[in-house]
Amino acid sequence: MASAQQRQKLLILYLSTSALDSEVKGWTIYDGTGREHHTTGDGLERPYATGMEALLDGWRVIQFPQLIPPYPGLEYSTSFKKNEYIFEKLETIDP
């Protein structure tokens, strides 16, 4: 009898501030089990209201966003989303 295997499920949350318990503004999900297929613009509602809610639901944080000072001369420009937290869950699949 084959043993169960694990696959990684990733949740990326874009938060309002660098605080993990701040509000979720954007989100991305990649499911290594193949059960869910997420794509651009498929979410009508955010999965969690805050990053902390994800933690309480069993997601493990695997990346905290670094706090990087603005490059000189670019203090007032905006670019990529800051406050990008990456979470994972390991999910069991049948081999």
Add this chain to the structure above:
Amino acid sequence: MSDKQLFVYSHQMAAFVARGFLRFDEIVPDEINQAAMSAFEAGGIQSYPAGTPLGECYPEPSPIGAMLRLPQIQGILDSLVGPDPLFDHHANHKRLPNEGKGQGLHGDSIIDTRLHFDLQLRYFPHALPLEMGGTLLLPGSHFRRINEMEVARYQNFLGQIPMVCKAGSILVLHHGIWHCGRQNQTDRLRYMYKIRLNPTVRQLRLWNTDDLDDDSSAHQPIFAGEKRHDVQAILAKLEPWYEAGDGRLEIVNRTLLWRFLTGDEDFDVHYWLTRLENMPENRLSA
């Protein structure tokens, strides 16, 4: 020159500066929509060399030419890019039925930090229910300095807008706005025609400024909690997806573009720039 009454007004222009788009529902008559669909299904629309004056493109009979020459469309184009813009390129975008995924979020062309802006007109010749996808827009993303598909990792944001509309609807977009083609989950082919236009005149008060008065640029109380609907209030409205800090910088970006478009170098919103520009050098006399 178009009828000035058909031009965009200042509150609409402020909304374009703030959010990076304007939307006009059902403004193209059905006979043009039907003719455009027939042309798309027959294989497409003739293109032109980049830089061709728009007035030399799409001679009659052409459904795209008929759409672009509608007085209301002319008023919109004259307001945003001025008379005699140049044809940059066009595309007849198709999204296949029951496709497996949506297009990655992106900004068109390459990173582009100009205050001058190109306009992308998007024409939806048939009705678009939500399950058919529609172009996905991220309002207020047009100042973010990114290069094309670098933002494809981002799947969803609060406040994103899937274009759900009736036939004959138009979007006009700032060149920098983040967008993508949402997944088409129907069994029908989806069409969307886009054309990019370059201005040939300085974009300075091209719209109908009859509603722009001295009060528009007068400093206002900060954090007063007033519910206002003037230009400053439109430019100060944050998008739901903004970070707390960068949201304030987006208001600064909007203010700089409004100054550029109006020529009013003292204009400000929420005193964000005036405060920084206050660097007195005059010394107290003894």
